[in-house]
Amino acid sequence: MKQTFTYSLFFFFTSIILAFAQNGNLQGSVKTSDGSPAEFVNITIKGSRKGALTDKNGNYQLKGVSEGTQTVIASFVGLETQQQTVDIKTGQTTTLDFLLKENAAQLQEIVVSSTGPNRETVSVAKMPLKNLENPQVYSIISSELMTQQVITSYDDAMRNVPGITRTWESTGRAGDGASYFALRGFEAQTTLVNGLPGLTSGNLDPANVEEIQVIKGPSGTLFGGSFYGYGGFINTITKKPHYTFKGTLTYNAGSFGLNRITADINTPLSKTEKVALRINTAYHTENSFQDAGFKKSFFIAPALVYEVNDRLSFHFLTEILDEERAVPPVFFHSDRASTLPFKNLKELNLNNSLSFTSNDLTIKNPRFNLQGQMIYKLSSQWTSQTVLSRATVRSNGFYTYIWDDVSGDNYFSQYFHKEQQVTYTTDIQQNFNGDFKIGSLRNRVVIGLDFFNRNVIDNGSGWAYARGVTPQGDVNYVEPFSGDTLPPVYLTEASIDNILAGTEGSHSNISNSSYSIYVSDILNITPGLLIMGSLRGDYFDSKGEKSTSEDDFDQFALSPKLGLVYQPVIDKVSLFFNYMNAFINVAPQQVTDADGSNPRVKSFKPEHADQLEYGVKTSLFSDNLYATLSVYDIKVSNRVMPDPSNPRSVTQGGKVGSKGFELELTANPLRGLNIIAGYSHNETKVIAGDQTDFYSEPGRSPGGQGPQNLANLWATYQFTTGKLRNLGIGIGGNYASTYKVIDNSQTGIFNLPSYTLLNASVFYNAERFRVSFNVNNITNEVYYIGYWSVNPQKPRNIAVGFTYKF
Incomplete structure (x- = not known):
């Protein structure tokens, strides 16, 4: 009651002040020294809370500015604040422009975390929303940060995000051949491009990446249940065309035969109309740090934008990737049933220099992705967005893995399969975004319709045992179960x-x-x-195998989302709470009675993940210190698991829980100094399951959850004055605690040891060129990742880069 009364008094006196105030408007632009527009610059009126951010064209507008002489402040993270005075007249619009001393390239170097920590993003919530207004937690990796770290692999960018870690590299196999990550204790893959399904069975090339958004928590309400996303999604935002001619040419070289050439060229196509084309392309070759393995790829991504008028625009993107690799097998060191004969890496004694493959056994993952969208401003309050996405990804070539068929003999079976699969996806979305008031209450709304289709055609081979190998590299050709000696099989x-x-x-x-x-x-x-309320209704219709109707099924799921945000200090401190949901449709399975009789098809309800989360977000000291602290609790229910009373059947009712907290910091304490840091703690356990099942034993880790504790740090300093101007240094690294890749009472526990990585860089960024030198894993740490497996990682490696700007 007291709070309501306080708010009523506030609005009463505010309305009186506004009624008698004599106001005018202020507009203008902000540009860099080379004439480029400066986006996300803060424009504020000194002594008031009135402010705005410049848009992509460097323009800003302030309405309702008090009459008289006003001091206008232009501030940008890491830059010296600029001030100008201006006379505001009642009922008139005054123009005031700013010119930053830095050029566009230098401006990008100053903010490496996200081009403004509290800027508006559209794709995370499918509506324009500042981070402090969003009750959901997400992290952003900018292209500028990737440039500073000389990142040539998409996966390496994830080292800048708290709470996520890779569990194995891309295998290229059909369906799920992209890299696997652990995010809040659950598996995640790079499955979204600009908020739409962008399937990949291989690597993603970073050449066309504007930023990577790691959207945390179950997010099925807005993104659907086409992919597992219990811990969150990874969304790639691609580079967009703009109306200034400019470009870069970059050459990178480094350890293990790294050679990479990239180009980013943007040009307007019309002097009278707003039409622009941007092309990003890359050619990449690299060898493995092991005795065999390589990657060779070519990537090109043309993007076109056509702004017909102030209300209508069209955006088109095409991505084409041609990739061939020789991929080492995943080393599964357990049969997931027998007691482990080794309890640690020292006892396993895996030779990290061995790849267990050859460069003659390759897999190709060509990919094509087409996206088009039409944006139409229906009115001052409503905007329509129509989006079409069509993607094709193939897996052609050899896939192999290593498995412990007979525990205790120190020989592991290596199996091979020849992939020949193509996946087609089509996604059509229609979104209506509104920003309007009902009475005094502001509503920001998205209403969407979504159609998604996936068609998978598989003509791959069967599976074959090839040989037995030891972790030290010995080979035999003895059939593991019968003991028969087989003819030698060579890696050709x-x-x-x-x-x-x-x-x-x-x-x-x-x-x-x-x-x-x-x-x-x-x-x-x-x-x-602010209060957020969201709901999705999803009807899933599977035709299964097209040649038969016996495996057809359909399911319906509702996915709600609720959020609450309270800002005790507007645009500075935000307290948030959310309830979020995700789901995945479960296909029916063939089951029988325990004696093999009564065969039948058993159907299931969709699996669901529910999250409760709360925390605080801050953007302090003129956006020079940004922090997020969140605490979450996720429960996944309705998981399909073996039926304890019938080994020939399955049941539904398994539960997995994930609890943890995350801290993320972005700081710019001095001009030219940027710091990003993060820490996360997670505990993932099976809550309900089958005591005798390897994958669902209650009280145990389910596998693939990643290390419990993760930390990341990266700091750069670029000299902005004097003889050392444009010279910069960077240093940072990552920590991961001990990781239970196997946690089962029958097999025992196998831990991957903790590790600490140290990385550093030196760069010189001039107006027309940039030179970079980066060293990763400076201390040559021997470390591993895994998902019920042991996967050795790169030793010390260097990368150098030269960029020409025009």
Whole structure:
């Protein structure tokens, strides 16, 4: 009651002041010294809370500025604040422009975390929303940060985000051949491009990346249930065309035969109309740090924008990737049933220099992605966005893995399979975004319709045992179960094709679709109190194998989301709470009674993940210190697991829980000094399951959850004056605690040891060129990642880069 009375008095006196105030408007632009527009510059009126951010064209507008002489402040993270005075007249619009001393390239170097920590983003919430207004937690990796760290691999960018770690590299295999990450204790892959499904069975090339958004927590309400996303999603935002001619040419070289050439060229196509083209391309070759393995790829991504007028615009993106690799097998060191004969890496004695493959056994993952969108401003309050995405990804070549068939003999079986699969995806979305008031309450709304179809055609071979290997590299050709000696199998294409020739391959054509509707509303009760309510209805229709109707099924799921934000200090401190949900559709399975009789198909409800989270976000000292602290609790229910009473059946009711907290900091304490840091702690356990099942034993880690504790740090300093101007240094690294890759009472526990990595860089960034030198894993740490597996990682390596700007 007291709070309501306080708010009523506040609005009463505010309305009186506004009614009698004599106001005018202020507008203008901010440019850098080379004439480029400066985006995300803070424009404020001294002595007031009135302010605005410049848009992508460097323009700003302030309405309702008090009459008289005003001091206008232009500030940008890491730059000296600029001030100008201006006379505001009632009912008139005054123009005031600013010119920053830095050029566009230098401006990008100053902010490496996100181009403004509290800027508006659209794709995270499918509506323009500042981070402090969003009750969901997300982290952003900017292209500028990736440039500073000479990152040539998409996966390496994740080292800058708290709470996420890679569990194995991309295998290129069909369906899920992209890299696996652990995010808040659950598996995650790079499955979204500009908020739309962008499938990949191989690597993503960073050449066309403007930023990477790691959206944390179950997010099925806005993004659907087409992919596992219990811990969150990884969303790649691509580079967009603009209306200034400029470009860069970059050459990178480094350890293990790294050679990479990239180009980023942007040009306007019309002097009278707003049409622009941007092309990003890359050619990449690199060898493995092991005795075999390589990557060779070519990537090109043209993007076109056409702004027909102030209300209508079209955006098109095409990504084409041609990639061939020789990929080392994942080393699964347990049969997931027998007691482990080794309890640690020292006892396993894995030779890290061995790849267990050859450069003759390759896999190709060509990918094509087309996205088009039409944005139409229906009115001053409503905008329509129509989006179409069409993607194709292939897996053609050899996939191999190592598995412990017979525990205790120190020999591990190596199996081979020849992939021949293509996946087509189509996604059509229609979104309506509104920003309007009902009475005094501001509503920001998105209403969306989503159609998604996936068609998978598989003509791959069967599987074949090739040989037995020891962790030290010894080889035999003894069939692990019968003990029969087999003819030698060599790691050549002809030899592997020969053993696969007699296997029964797969010939399937599977299709499924989702039809969804969703709505989300951010309601401003007061300027500092916001409530979010969201709901998705999703109908999943699987045709299964097209040649038969026996495996058809359909399911319906509701996915709600609620959020609360309170800002005790507007745009400075935000307290938030959320409830979030994700789901995945579960296919029916063939089961029988315990004696093998009564065969039947058993259907299931969708799995669901529910998260409760709370925390605080801050943006202090003129956006020079940004922090997020969050505490979360995720429960996944309705998991399918073995039926304890019937080994030939399965049941539904498994539960997994994930609890933890995350801290993320971005600081710019001095001009030219940028610091990003993060720490996360996670505990993931099976809550309900089958005591005898390796994957769902209650009280145990389910696998793939990653280390419990992760920390990241990166700091750069660039000299801005004197003889050392444009010279910069960077230093940082990562820490990961001990990681239980196997946690089971029957097999025992296998831990991967903790590790600490140290990285450093030196760069010189002039107006027309940039030279970079980076050293990763300076101390040559021997370390591993895994997902029920042991995967050795790179030793010390260097990368140098030269960029020419025009």
